[in-house]
Amino acid sequence: MNAFLKDIKTFPLGGVHPQEYKLSADIPTEKLALPKMVSIPISQHIGVPAKPVVNARDKVKVGQVIAKNEGFVSTNIHASVSGMVTKIDRVLDSTGYKRDAIIIRVDGDEWLPEIDQTDEIKREISVESDEIVKKIAEAGIVGLGGATFPSHVKLAIPKGKKADCLIINGVECEPYLTSDHRIMLEKTEEVLVGTQILMKALKVEQCWIGIEINKADAIAALKKMCVQYPGIQVQPLKVHYPQGGEKQLIKAVLNREVPAGGLPIDVGVVVQNVGTAFAVYEAIQKNKPLIERVVTVTGKSVLKPSNLWVRIGTPVQELIDFVGGLPEDTGKIISGGPMMGKALNDTEIPVAKGTSGILIIPSEEAHRKPMKVCIRCSQCVGVCPMGLEPYLLMTLTQKELYERLEEDQVLNCIECGSCAYTCPSDRPILDYIRLGKKTVLSIIKERNNKK
Amino acid sequence: MSSQLLTVSPSPHIHQQQQTVSNLMFGVVIALTPAFIVSLVVFGVGAIKVTLAGVFFCMLFEYLISKYLLKKEANLADGSAIITGILLAFNLPANLPIWIIAIGSLVAIGLGKMAFGGLGNNPFNPAMVGRVFLLISFPVPMTSWPVAMESQWRLADGVTGATPMEIFKEGLEAGLPISEIMGQLPSYFTLFLGGQGGCIGEVSGLALFLGFLYMLYKKIITWHIPVSLLATVFALTGLFWMINPAQYADPVFQVITGGLLLGAFYMATDYVTSPMTSKGMLIYGVGIGVFTVVIRLWGSYPEGISFAILIMNGFVPLINKYVKPRRFGEVKPA
Numbered sequence: 009m010n011a012f013l014k015d016i017k018t019f020p021l022g023g024v025h026p027q028e029y030k031l032s033a034d035i036p037t038e039k040l041a042l043p044k045m046v047s048i049p050i051s052q053h054i055g056v057p058a059k060p061v062v063n064a065r066d067k068v069k070v071g072q073v074i075a076k077n078e079g080f081v082s083t084n085i086h087a088s089v090s091g092m093v094t095k096i097d098r099v100l101d102s103t104g105y106k107r108d109a110i111i112i113r114v115d116g117d118e119w120l121p122e123i124d125q126t127d128e129i130k131r132e133i134s135v136e137s138d139e140i141v142k143k144i145a146e147a148g149i150v151g152l153g154g155a156t157f158p159s160h161v162k163l164a165i166p167k168g169k170k171a172d173c174l175i176i177n178g179v180e181c182e183p184y185l186t187s188d189h190r191i192m193l194e195k196t197e198e199v200l201v202g203t204q205i206l207m208k209a210l211k212v213e214q215c216w217i218g219i220e221i222n223k224a225d226a227i228a229a230l231k232k233m234c235v236q237y238p239g240i241q242v243q244p245l246k247v248h249y250p251q252g253g254e255k256q257l258i259k260a261v262l263n264r265e266v267p268a269g270g271l272p273i274d275v276g277v278v279v280q281n282v283g284t285a286f287a288v289y290e291a292i293q294k295n296k297p298l299i300e301r302v303v304t305v306t307g308k309s310v311l312k313p314s315n316l317w318v319r320i321g322t323p324v325q326e327l328i329d330f331v332g333g334l335p336e337d338t339g340k341i342i343s344g345g346p347m348m349g350k351a352l353n354d355t356e357i358p359v360a361k362g363t364s365g366i367l368i369i370p371s372e373e374a375h376r377k378p379m380k381v382c383i384r385c386s387q388c389v390g391v392c393p394m395g396l397e398p399y400l401l402m403t404l405t406q407k408e409l410y411e412r413l414e415e416d417q418v419l420n421c422i423e424c425g426s427c428a429y430t431c432p433s434d435r436p437i438l439d440y441i442r443l444g445k446k447t448v449l450s451i452i453k454e455r456n457n458k459k
Numbered sequence: 460m461s462s463q464l465l466t467v468s469p470s471p472h473i474h475q476q477q478q479t480v481s482n483l484m485f486g487v488v489i490a491l492t493p494a495f496i497v498s499l500v501v502f503g504v505g506a507i508k509v510t511l512a513g514v515f516f517c518m519l520f521e522y523l524i525s526k527y528l529l530k531k532e533a534n535l536a537d538g539s540a541i542i543t544g545i546l547l548a549f550n551l552p553a554n555l556p557i558w559i560i561a562i563g564s565l566v567a568i569g570l571g572k573m574a575f576g577g578l579g580n581n582p583f584n585p586a587m588v589g590r591v592f593l594l595i596s597f598p599v600p601m602t603s604w605p606v607a608m609e610s611q612w613r614l615a616d617g618v619t620g621a622t623p624m625e626i627f628k629e630g631l632e633a634g635l636p637i638s639e640i641m642g643q644l645p646s647y648f649t650l651f652l653g654g655q656g657g658c659i660g661e662v663s664g665l666a667l668f669l670g671f672l673y674m675l676y677k678k679i680i681t682w683h684i685p686v687s688l689l690a691t692v693f694a695l696t697g698l699f700w701m702i703n704p705a706q707y708a709d710p711v712f713q714v715i716t717g718g719l720l721l722g723a724f725y726m727a728t729d730y731v732t733s734p735m736t737s738k739g740m741l742i743y744g745v746g747i748g749v750f751t752v753v754i755r756l757w758g759s760y761p762e763g764i765s766f767a768i769l770i771m772n773g774f775v776p777l778i779n780k781y782v783k784p785r786r787f788g789e790v791k792p793a
């Protein structure tokens with residue numbers, strides 16, 4: 009244990025440690041029964057929405073492409089169920105807006121024949137590098153940690169850059185969430201094969217899997233198994249939010265610092281989530297596109313916190329029914345974790361590729377306390393992992409001093425929420441920073457257009 | 460479930476529970492308790508009288524000014540007026556007449572804080588503003604100290620004496636050799652435990668230090684300001700002492716006497732009037748240290764920390780503007 013503790017790493021600046029509440033950490037995943045109806049949004053990723061290629065009354069099978077990628081930063085969407093497309097309509101999604109989705113009435117569970125549905129582990133990787141990236145793009149895989157950036161884009165190394173290692177993000181630093189934890193425990197070897205596939209695609213020899221030490225069992229399981237997978241090592245990390253932020257993770261594991269405004273590839277690194285590694289395994293070895301994911305359904309008052317395999321497009325209500333219904337004291341429903349997740353305004357919203365969890369918050373915790381004056385305690389400065397001055401960014405936004413906002417690096421904010429979480433005066437710092445960021449971005453855009 | 464019942468707000472959706480503004484302020488009060496207990500033992504009734512008066516008047520003026528002049532809700536629950544009251548009182552002699560304390564409180568709260576818009580907006584430490592005002596306006600009562608352990612349980616004016624700092628400075632002016640002056644003073648150990656005459660709060664370095672540790676432990680303050688401040692005073696006075704031990708007191712004496720610890724731990728660390736970044740705090744601490752030593756060695760007041768804090772308060776906006784935190788991903792000049 010001592011040797012194990014010795015090489016725990018962490019990122020150097022700021023950070024907070026909210027209570028973990030990993031209520032569902034020891035609960036094995038279960039398959040959620042098929043819903044009667046799914047609505048599959050055509051925009052579940054960062055980038056251009058996919059373009060529907062089916063029409064109302066078309067019959068579809070599980071795994072069939074129903075919307076095709078539009079351009080480079082975009083990705084395919086597949087039918088997660090079999091049945092009939094009833095319509096393409098605007099449906100409320102986790103952004104809070106109504107956006108286009110393909111609605112399918114479920115009929116049986118008929119899969120495309122080329123998909124291997126068995127659990128047998130396929131270790132041999134027979135696909136070539138370029139082919140891997142292409143297949144990942146076809147399978148509609150996006151970052152499953154919540155960022156939903158199309159994975160094939162991350163794997164396409166821009167000209168002039170070079171990746172020398174891969175980091176698999178198994179940090180899961182958000183309180184409550186346990187979906188990555190369960191995947192690492194239950195699909196240990198598949199994750200490692202998926203990781204190898206990603207290494208092959210990137211042509212790198214080295215990979216670290218970063219995991220917070222509150223998942224000791226997952227660390228142990230992966231450590232034991234990874235001896236058979238040369239180049240892959242497990243890196244235990246301190247439980248410290250936002251350890252799973254890409255830039256923080258790279259700094260913690262490799263002590264490389266992504267320059268402000270830069271990307272991980274600028275320091276030779278590509279980061280992928282463990283869930284993504286598993287999806288990659290399925291896509292390459294089993295021909296299975298991204299049609300389902302693990303969703304943690306949890307909350308302090310939830311009867312039966314669970315980790316569920318859910319088909320994309322399933323209404324959140326079905327997940328809530330599975331865990332024993334909505335608790336009486338429900339105040340807020342969050343898609344994702346409590347630090348960065350989005351509050352949902354309806355339970356009919358469909359599960360999307362980026363839905364890592366459904367968190368139900370009791371009403372007494374759902375409301376923010378009234379904001380008080382800034383006492384200039386500098387706690388927000390101390391916890392900011394990007395070395396910013398959150399109090400100042402908030403004030404500058406309020407005063408509409410956008411030039412100074414830009415100078416004080418508002419664009420570097422990763423929106424981790426540590427500042428607002430910490431502020432003893434309950435100031436909505438991040439709300440203002442988001443507003444400031446948006447305005448500064450549009451000002452920069454305008455400036456560039458003029459040139 | 461009807462959608463109206465769900466709260467929708469942007470992330471983060473949770474908030475830490477331990478540190479509210481009143482918790483932080485209350486933590487400072489707890490940290491000041493050991494020093495208060497020592498002052499009770501040393502000065503007796505006078506300590507209670509002055510401290511209660513300070514707290515009472517500060518809260519009263521805060522209430523009256525917010526309600527009748529600024530016409531807004533008075534926020535006494537945040538505890539900041541209580542702290543100003545305690546800190547002001549801790550910087551006063553235990554036999555100071557109550558009406559002077561009332562004036563000091565009015566200046567501290569009115570001029571030091573509310574005139575700038577209240578908590579969070581005042582550039583100068585309110586307790587220091589109050590104290591320095593009294594020091595200039597009432598130099599005699601402000602510098603006649605009840606002798607430690609002698610007059611503590613008498614309500615009327617008792618014997619008064621001088622602080623170690625004053626004894627030292629007067630001794631020097633009278634041309635006494637250092638060894639003789641030191642002979643008139645209690646041992647450093649006694650001084651540190653609580654044997655010095657002086658303001659209510661500055662008698663025991665040990666008690667102040669315990670409170671400091673408590674505030675560090677509770678993460679109410681960080682080490683930067685006190686440590687850089689004390690290290691500066693120690694180093695500078697040490698330098699002069701080494702150059703001319705016949706004229707300058709040694710650094711240990713300088714650090715444990717004369718309210719330096721009270722100022723370093725509790726006054727210089729005031730949130731509102733100190734810098735926002737660790738680097739800024741270090742600069743601020745060093746600055747206060749330098750000014751304190753300059754005033755002590757060459758100024759006309761025996762005590763320098765209050766003035767030094769106020770001077771450096773004035774630099775804080777500048778420090779905040781130019782001293783930025785270490786940014787993540789800053790491109791290092793190649």
Ligand code: SF4
Pocket residue numbers: 391392393394395396397398420421422423424425426427428438441
């Ligand atoms: S949300 Fe932005 S400003 Fe606030 S702590 Fe995180 S990175 Fe810093």
Ligand code: SF4
Pocket residue numbers: 381382383384385386387388389398399430431432433434435437
């Ligand atoms: S944490 Fe809140 S009160 Fe403290 S400096 Fe930041 S914004 Fe102000």
